[in-house]
Amino acid sequence: MPDVQTNQSDAACADASRKDLVRRTFYAMIRARALESKLGSLYKAGQIVGGVYLGKGQEAVSASLGASLTKGRDIFAPLIRDQAGRTAFGEDLLDATRTYLGSVLGPMRGRDGNIHRGRPAEGMPAMISHLGALIPMVGGMLMARRLQGRLEGTVGATCIGEGGSSTGAFHEGLNMAAVEKLPFVLVLANNQFAYSTPTAEQFACEHLVDRAKGYGVAGHEVDGTNMLECVDVIGRAVANARAGGGPQLVVANLLRLSGHGEHDDGFYVPDALKDSEVGRDCLDIGEQQILEAGFSTTKEIEEWKESCAEEVQASVATVQQEPKPDPYQDDWRAFSTPGMSGLH
Amino acid sequence: MAEFTYIDAIRQAQHDLLEQDERVFIYGQDVGKFGGAFKATQGLQAKFPGRVIDSPISEDAMIGMAIGAAVEGMRPLIEVQFADFSSVAFNQIVNHAGTHFYRTGVPIPITVRLPSGGTPGSGPFHSQMMEAIYAHYPGLVVVTPATVSDAYSMLIDSVKLDDPVLYCEHKFLYRWLKSDSMTKGEYLPIGKARIVRAGKHATVVAYSAMVHEALRAAERLAGEGWEVEVVDLRSVKPLDTDTVMASVARTGRLLVIGESFPWGGVTAEVVSRVVAEGFHLLDAPPQRLNARDTPVPYHPNLWEVHRPTLESICQAIHNLLNL
Structure with a gap:
């Protein structure tokens, strides 16, 4: 895990802080890819009940956001393809493996699975499948902090895809955040396909970022395959929100480098798109960039890759030994109030 | 006052x-x-x-x-x-x-x-x-x-x-x-139904505004010598089955009234629970009375009879008493 740099002059401090941010971002990308590669194998081996939804190709965008936020202070509501963002934000690897493998020791205790996990009381909501639902939720978390007088310096962020941007919840949530001028960042990964639906059948505007103007929020557009650009643009959006600039909409253009889930081979994605600039792998580009910038070395990156793979392996091995939920032990309580469930 | x-x-x-x-x-x-x-x-x-x-x-x-x-x-x-x-x-x-x-x-x-x-x-x-x-x-x-x-x-x-x-x-x-008071009468927590009128010939279960229609019907039937017990559910979830069952045990007859659409719903849930848990208590098939199975109409002439009315409730109770 990269160390955080401290004790520098202002300019040097900014440089060091960017270097640190880039290193943390890239490390999270590697770690997420290592985990997701293992999850894909486990799925194919029939070891995972339910779906596996990967963030391959979206790591730079997601990790840039997660790395720009501080757990304990900020709110991060990851969506389906945000393993890298979760990792960068500081989600415990075991939370992921336990939820995917149905361990009762995980945060969802076998009651929900895969990417539907979180620790809401620690600033990381557990997504529901209905796209856009997290947008007003994050808005509400921020409004609560405003009412409690502890909003200052806080940012709330969540992610969506171009498909999810077609929902009513997206519109209502972003509009509400804009009306309330919340320190909110919405990162929209335009990954070209919502399951199998291409962008031409999803929206009719030329650039999704143009919608920012309509909502009265700041808009940013970024090449989602370009790690350094993601770090800078998303970092700037988060800083703007933190500084009182109101909601920020970041549109990242990239290609989903997997099917919708591991059950889907993505046959409908044209080769021409895969071979185009949007189809580049942000991990390859990120590695090249971090080396060129002198922020890391080939040796260090190799070590990161090895250690991440080992940690993933160890985490999976641990979780495979853990108890699964027991229907006779589950309390089957949908109500928090004692006695309420018994009354039905 | x-x-x-x-x-x-x-x-x-x-x-x-x-x-x-x-x-x-x-x-x-x-x-x-x-x-x-x-x-x-x-x-x-x-x-x-x-x-x-x-x-x-x-x-x-x-x-x-x-x-x-x-x-x-x-x-x-x-x-x-x-x-x-x-x-x-x-x-x-x-x-x-x-x-x-x-x-x-x-x-x-x-x-x-x-x-x-x-x-x-x-x-x-x-x-x-x-x-x-x-x-x-x-x-x-x-x-x-x-x-x-x-x-x-x-x-x-x-x-x-x-x-x-x-x-x-x-x-x-x-x-x-x-x-004359916002805290009049006995306080009950959420999850407890209230018997708002005691009776022995039939139980009418209602909630929300229909409680008042049920009470008016019970009053009218009292003039004919029928003693109708009216239960106000107060909360529909949790549903106080115990109070409903105790009432049915006394009266042996049940009518459940709701202002919602007739397919499924609270009235069906109450009847289903009473039948499942208290079939032996019933002297007659339990009845339901709901709104009609159309959207709620605009004009008062239509609206008035879309939901259960004093007349339709009295009729339903008479029907129940004669079963």
Whole structure:
């Protein structure tokens, strides 16, 4: 895990802080890819009940956001393809493996699975499948902090895809955040396909970022395959929100480098798109960039890759030994109030 | 003597909640300076600045916002302008608020006020009863106060509960129903039904505004020598089956009245429970009386007979007594 740099002059401090941010971002990308590669194998081996939804190709965008936020202070509501963002934000690897493998020791205790996990009381909501639902939720978390007088310096962020941007919840949530001028960042990964639906059948505007103007929020557009650009643009959006600039909409253009889930081979994605600039792998580009910038070395990156793979392996091995939920032990309580469930 | 209406009780409860608990805030359309479409929040924004907040016309975002605020330790009190519009927030209510505690262990203490039921001229989209829809889903408490004092105490109790509550307040009762006190009569917690009129020949179970129609019917039948027991469910989830069963054990006959559409719903649930658990107590097949299976019509001539009326209830009770 990269160390955080401290004790520098202002300019040097900014440089060091960017270097640190880039290193943390890239490390999270590697770690997420290592985990997701293992999850894909486990799925194919029939070891995972339910779906596996990967963030391959979206790591730079997601990790840039997660790395720009501080757990304990900020709110991060990851969506389906945000393993890298979760990792960068500081989600415990075991939370992921336990939820995917149905361990009762995980945060969802076998009651929900895969990417539907979180620790809401620690600033990381557990997504529901209905796209856009997290947008007003994050808005509400921020409004609560405003009412409690502890909003200052806080940012709330969540992610969506171009498909999810077609929902009513997206519109209502972003509009509400804009009306309330919340320190909110919405990162929209335009990954070209919502399951199998291409962008031409999803929206009719030329650039999704143009919608920012309509909502009265700041808009940013970024090449989602370009790690350094993601770090800078998303970092700037988060800083703007933190500084009182109101909601920020970041549109990242990239290609989903997997099917919708591991059950889907993505046959409908044209080769021409895969071979185009949007189809580049942000991990390859990120590695090249971090080396060129002198922020890391080939040796260090190799070590990161090895250690991440080992940690993933160890985490999976641990979780495979853990108890699964027991229907006779589950309390089957949908109500928090004692006695309420018994009354039905 | 002071006189309080049902909506006075709702306003006073909100006032007292804001005064007593700094975690409480109100969010909804036109609830601020305007005081709400039914004036249920009148004067509250001036007295509690910053804590009575106007929302855009975004029911989904309103409930989503409340869920987030609840996670951060607040007690949001949401006014949906008409219960009918909560269908726009359906997803946030049933899939987000309702599932949250079971999935994550983090409770969602939100209260959603749903101005429910018909008034003449309101038409299909400002008249609906939504309680059965929400009661169907796990994790949601659904209350249907029928009296001024229940309107007050059940709203206080709803906000104090750690679980999401749909508070179904009946618009017809807003200004029609009056009491000299907001805390009159015996206090009962959410989940307890109340026997509002004792009788021995038949049990009529009702909730919300239909309690008053049932009482009028019981009064009329008393003139014919029939003693009809009326049970006010008060909350439809949890549903106090015990009180209903005890009443049926005394009378042997059951009619359940609801203002909702007839397919499924609260009346079907009550009958199903009584039949399953108390078949041996019944002297006659239990009956249901609901609204008609059409959208709620606009014109008073149609609206009046769309829902159960004094006449149709009396007829249903006569029918039950002759079975």
